[in-house]
Amino acid sequence: MTAITTANLTPTRWWRSRAVNRFTRHHLALAGIAMITLLVLACVVAPYALPYDSLNIDLRARFAPPLSGHHYLGTDPLGRDLAARLLMAGRVSLLVGFSAMLLSTLIGTLVGVTAGYRGGWIGAALMRMVDGFLSYPSIFLVLALAATLRPSPVMITVIIAVTSWMETARIVEAEVRSLREREFVQAARMVGLRGRNIMFSEILPNAMGPIIVAASLAVARAILLEAYISFLGYGIQPPLPSWGNMLNGAQQYLASAPWLAIIPGAAITIAVTSFNFIGDGLRDALDVRDDHI
Amino acid sequence: MASAPLAAASEDVALSVRDLTVSLPAGMERVHAVESVSFDLKRSQILCIIGESGSGKSVTANAIMGLLPKSIRVSSGAICLEGMDLVGLSSDRLRDLRGRVVSMIFQDPLSALNPLMTVGAQIEEVMASHDVGTPHSRRSRAIDLLIEVGLPDPQLMYHQYPFRLSGGQRQRVMIAMALALEPAILIADEPTTALDVTTQAQILQLIRDIQRRKGMSVMFITHDFGVVAEIADSVVVMEKGRCVEQGSAEQVLKSPSHLYTRRLIAAVPRLTGKDRIALEAAATASVLKVECLVKTYRSGSALFGTQRIVPAVNGVSFDLTPGRTLGVVGESGSGKSSLGRLLIKLLESDSGSILFEGRDVAGLSEAEFRSLRPKIQMIFQDPFASLNPRSTVGHILTAGPVAHGMPYSEACERARELLSHVGLDSGAFDRYPHEFSGGQRQRIGIARALMFKPKLLIADEAVSALDVSIQAQILELLDRIQRETGVSMIFITHDLRVASQICDEIAVMHRGQIVERGPPSQIFLDPKSTYTRELVAAIPGEQPRSLPQHVANP
Numbered sequence: 131m132t133a134i135t136t137a138n139l140t141p142t143r144w145w146r147s148r149a150v151n152r153f154t155r156h157h158l159a160l161a162g163i164a165m166i167t168l169l170v171l172a173c174v175v176a177p178y179a180l181p182y183d184s185l186n187i188d189l190r191a192r193f194a195p196p197l198s199g200h201h202y203l204g205t206d207p208l209g210r211d212l213a214a215r216l217l218m219a220g221r222v223s224l225l226v227g228f229s230a231m232l233l234s235t236l237i238g239t240l241v242g243v244t245a246g247y248r249g250g251w252i253g254a255a256l257m258r259m260v261d262g263f264l265s266y267p268s269i270f271l272v273l274a275l276a277a278t279l280r281p282s283p284v285m286i287t288v289i290i291a292v293t294s295w296m297e298t299a300r301i302v303e304a305e306v307r308s309l310r311e312r313e314f315v316q317a318a319r320m321v322g323l324r325g326r327n328i329m330f331s332e333i334l335p336n337a338m339g340p341i342i343v344a345a346s347l348a349v350a351r352a353i354l355l356e357a358y359i360s361f362l363g364y365g366i367q368p369p370l371p372s373w374g375n376m377l378n379g380a381q382q383y384l385a386s387a388p389w390l391a392i393i394p395g396a397a398i399t400i401a402v403t404s405f406n407f408i409g410d411g412l413r414d415a416l417d418v419r420d421d422h423i
Numbered sequence: 424m425a426s427a428p429l430a431a432a433s434e435d436v437a438l439s440v441r442d443l444t445v446s447l448p449a450g451m452e453r454v455h456a457v458e459s460v461s462f463d464l465k466r467s468q469i470l471c472i473i474g475e476s477g478s479g480k481s482v483t484a485n486a487i488m489g490l491l492p493k494s495i496r497v498s499s500g501a502i503c504l505e506g507m508d509l510v511g512l513s514s515d516r517l518r519d520l521r522g523r524v525v526s527m528i529f530q531d532p533l534s535a536l537n538p539l540m541t542v543g544a545q546i547e548e549v550m551a552s553h554d555v556g557t558p559h560s561r562r563s564r565a566i567d568l569l570i571e572v573g574l575p576d577p578q579l580m581y582h583q584y585p586f587r588l589s590g591g592q593r594q595r596v597m598i599a600m601a602l603a604l605e606p607a608i609l610i611a612d613e614p615t616t617a618l619d620v621t622t623q624a625q626i627l628q629l630i631r632d633i634q635r636r637k638g639m640s641v642m643f644i645t646h647d648f649g650v651v652a653e654i655a656d657s658v659v660v661m662e663k664g665r666c667v668e669q670g671s672a673e674q675v676l677k678s679p680s681h682l683y684t685r686r687l688i689a690a691v692p693r694l695t696g697k698d699r700i701a702l703e704a705a706a707t708a709s710v711l712k713v714e715c716l717v718k719t720y721r722s723g724s725a726l727f728g729t730q731r732i733v734p735a736v737n738g739v740s741f742d743l744t745p746g747r748t749l750g751v752v753g754e755s756g757s758g759k760s761s762l763g764r765l766l767i768k769l770l771e772s773d774s775g776s777i778l779f780e781g782r783d784v785a786g787l788s789e790a791e792f793r794s795l796r797p798k799i800q801m802i803f804q805d806p807f808a809s810l811n812p813r814s815t816v817g818h819i820l821t822a823g824p825v826a827h828g829m830p831y832s833e834a835c836e837r838a839r840e841l842l843s844h845v846g847l848d849s850g851a852f853d854r855y856p857h858e859f860s861g862g863q864r865q866r867i868g869i870a871r872a873l874m875f876k877p878k879l880l881i882a883d884e885a886v887s888a889l890d891v892s893i894q895a896q897i898l899e900l901l902d903r904i905q906r907e908t909g910v911s912m913i914f915i916t917h918d919l920r921v922a923s924q925i926c927d928e929i930a931v932m933h934r935g936q937i938v939e940r941g942p943p944s945q946i947f948l949d950p951k952s953t954y955t956r957e958l959v960a961a962i963p964g965e966q967p968r969s970l971p972q973h974v975a976n977p
Contacts (some may be wrong), residue, residue, distance in 0.1 A: 138590045147892060197533065209525070228723070292456075312808055313804070313805055313808040313809035314808060314809050314810055314811040314812075315866075316764075316769050316803070316809075317801070317803060317809050317810075317871065318811070318822070319769060320767060320796065320800060320801050320823075321796065321797075321800070321822065321823025321824075321826070321871065321875075322793050322796035322797065322823055322826055322827055323823065323826050324826065327826060331822075332811055332814070332822075335811075335813035335814075336812065336813050338813075345780070
């Protein structure tokens with residue numbers, strides 16, 4: 131998405147633009163970026179750096195608490211290294227979160243731009259469809275879908291995306307509807323550009339700010355949703371770890387081995403709040419209307 | 424000159440500004456928004472501050488009111504009012520003075536009024552916030568004020584919301600608010616710029632009347648020398664934050680001493696009663712022939728009986744021969760912009776015909792009309808809104824031709840050629856619109872319209888958003904282009920002075936109909952319809968003369 135953020139700025143010196151300047155003054159957003167970068171790096175590198183594999187069972191060291199012996203974050207009831215599982219789960223959870231965000235932003239943007247630009251009965255039909263989707267409590271929809279379909283990371287991603295694109299569609303539709311009336315769009319019609327061209331190469335770049343903000347918040351929500359589903363047992367299936375199903379496994383040992391719940395819980399909290407901070411920072415940086423004047 | 428030290432506040436000076444310097448935040452194009460500006464506002468006089476956009480005239484007004492944004496501050500100088508220096512006064516003291524001693528009216532009365540409060544409540548709020556009167560006395564005072572500013576039916580007006588009022592009525596409400604506490608000084612920041620000529624004339628008259636009746640001092644900010652000629656007692660001319668000339672209105676208007684003032688006065692579009700020297704017409708067949716064109720706006724629902732029907736264009740007919748310019752003039756809401764958009768089919772007409780080169784295009788679908796689009800092009804009003812902020816100038820110019828099948832390299836070549844033709848260097852090709860000034864952007868807009876070698880160019884208020892000196896340059900450019908290419912032009916404007924300079928023929932529109940049509944000499948010197956006569960009489964500044972004047976023609 132970063133390539134698109136830079137598109138609104140002059141090609142030279144974009145890092146000195148006001149949007150970037152405003153973003154860098156948002157300390158929480160910078161902290162969010164740092165946390166997410168660390169988390170992603172850890173998840174990518176960890177399996178090669180840690181002494182244990184996430185599936186390696188060490189029965190002699192069952193329920194080892196954190197910082198004891200060679201297991202930095204302790205072990206689970208089967209004696210598997212918690213640090214290795216946490217970071218392996220991070221791969222799955224972050225990947226599901228990112229892919230669901232990309233997919234839902236894509237669907238939402240397509241629907242929103244088409245509905246906003248075409249208007250009339252096409253727009254009305256599309257937006258009523260959005261209302262229809264929104265009127266289902268999405269967590270039940272997700273659970274119902276997950277229970278009937280075979281759960282795999284790809285399927286979970288698709289399910290999350292299909293139930294969370296509506297907000298983006300609404301934001302984009304409103305934005306495009308107001309942009310459509312602007313003179314530069316009329317000018318594009320005047321020189322005879324086709325509708326498709328006007329929608330995606332004239333209007334869409336101007337609606338990028340709100341889309342990016344919505345997308346960053348969508349990652350946070352997708353990670354949470356994946357955790358819900360997996361926690362309830364309909365999501366990512368063991369032995370493949372995810373933050374949600376690690377919590378599920380930790381339920382029955384809450385009193386005896388609380389770290390089993392606290393550690394993946396903290397990972398979810400950190401990831402979600404970081405993405406929310408980034409979203410807030412982007413909103414402040416990009417939503418100022420007069421930036422380009 | 425600015426530096427001439429004047430005697431400290433004497434009896435007849437209401438407000439005196441001494442060496443006022445306002446600095447801008449680092450990284451802006453200038454260090455100071457206003458630099459050592461000094462002037463006196465005499466009691467019971469109207470002082471006009473005139474300058475182009477960016478000359479610092481509004482910043483000066485806001486500094487006096489203590490309304491500068493946080494990032495801009497007064498760095499030195501003094502603003503003396505009743506023996507007090509307003510610079511460095513606490514915000515509480517300033518708030519107390521605002522409205523009571525100094526009041527201000529703004530350019531855009533719609534955004535300056537609270538849309539959620541009735542007119543009466545807003546006027547009363549001014550008094551209530553200064554603890555003046557009782558709720559009952561405030562109410563009767565508000566109604567008195569509405570009478571004073573000449574609003575019809577004040578009892579009813581008291582309960583109206585701003586959106587129900589016309590631009591002129593809103594400006595009257597603003598004036599009523601400003602007068603609520605009988606201030607000694609009124610600051611008017613371009614109060615008539617957003618209004619039609621006839622409304623402008625009424626508002627100027629009102630300000631003049633009230634000023635005389637109450638003996639108020641008025642500081643009037645404007646960019647229009649016509650307005651200065653109408654109401655000013657004395658004038659301050661500002662350029663790039665500096666005061667370059669000041670003196671009595673008579674002196675500045677008749678014998679300007681500074682070069683910049685002379686240039687500004689020369690650039691003011693004059694009403695010429697002279698007809699334009701026509702191009703030798705090669706063909707006499709008309710490029711465009713419009714017959715009984717009708718467009719009606721409908722809103723609300725016929726089913727629920729809430730439908731509103733507004734006839735925007737109501738049976739308009741005219742024809743245009745190659746190489747000639749037809750001016751369409753009228754007030755806002757007269758349907759002139761709708762007409763322009765109908766001709767280029769950005770709006771669909773309800774009935775009537777548009778014969779372009781003998782072919783009726785009114786009924787064509789978008790797909791059928793697409794191949795004709797290159798022949799009819801438009802220059803838009805707002806140079807800021809009409810260029811896509813996220814596209815390079817190169818993309819803006821080449822997108823259309825490329826979509827019509829011109830090879831990209833050829834389109835680029837033509838774009839660069841046209842950029843230099845309209846007076847921009849070809850380096851502009853890779854830059855973004857926000858890097859250009861308003862006048863330069865309008866040149867890009869013109870280049871875009873010329874990319875196709877059009878037969879008909881529709882200019883919709885193409886110079887209205889520009890400073891007068893830039894206006895003159897753009898008019899000259901359009902004139903040159905027409906002479907070189909023989910393109911026909913429809914020039915839509917609300918400014919009769921501008922129309923008189925560039926048009927071969929003028930059509931006056933009123934409520935969707937053409938009420939009078941003829942060459943400028945007839946329209947301005949011998950108008951037939953009463954409406955045209957009203958329009959011509961409302962033009963600020965001098966009255967039309969048949970003397971040869973500054974004309975765009977060579």
